[in-house]
Amino acid sequence: MGTLTEFRNITDTEDFFEFFDLQFDERLINAKRFHIMKKFGELVEKASGHDFGGDEKLLEYYKFALITVYKNFENGYSPSAADVWEMFDKPSACGTCSTSSSCNDVEEVSHGVHACTSHNTITF
Known part of the structure; x- marks a missing residue:
């Protein structure tokens, strides 16, 4: 795993998975990219302002958040229509x-x- 600075410079979905050395299904990423990154972004945002005791612990939280979101979509989670329309609002x-x-x-x-x-x- 890299540094917090490196994490903050990532722009591509696949690069987040590679940064954390996580395997992923490219077909799932291609189909659900926006929704996965939206949910992951919400969890990253929730972490702001909290003291995790250092960058390493914060990065562990981010890794766990990405795993959680990915596994939810891998197991068939589909955003509700309300969630989708809220994104457009x-x-x-x-x-x-x-x-x-x-x-x-x-x-x-x-x-x-x-x-x-x-x-x-x-x-x-």
């Missing part, structure tokens, strides 16, 4: 503010599609 599309509605850098980029302009590249 929150137009933010960046890793920093995707779990919050406080982003001020969201702009409509094309026919109702919104994106956060504070980050140049956005990948899930």
Whole structure:
């Protein structure tokens, strides 16, 4: 496992799994990428402000969170329609503010599609 700085620089879903040395089904990631990363992002956000006693423990929490979310989807979890529509109600599309509605850098980029302009590249 790498450092917290390395973790914060990850942008691709597969790279999170590789960072934590976790096996994954590429077909599942391709089919549920957005939902997996949304739930993982929510758990990462919940960790902010908590004292885990160091970066290593925080990274262990992140690893456990990713395993938990992935296993839920692997075992057939499917977000409810309400969860899906809630995602569209929150137009933010960046890793920093995707779990919050406080982003001020969201702009409509094309026919109702919104994106956060504070980050140049956005990948899930």
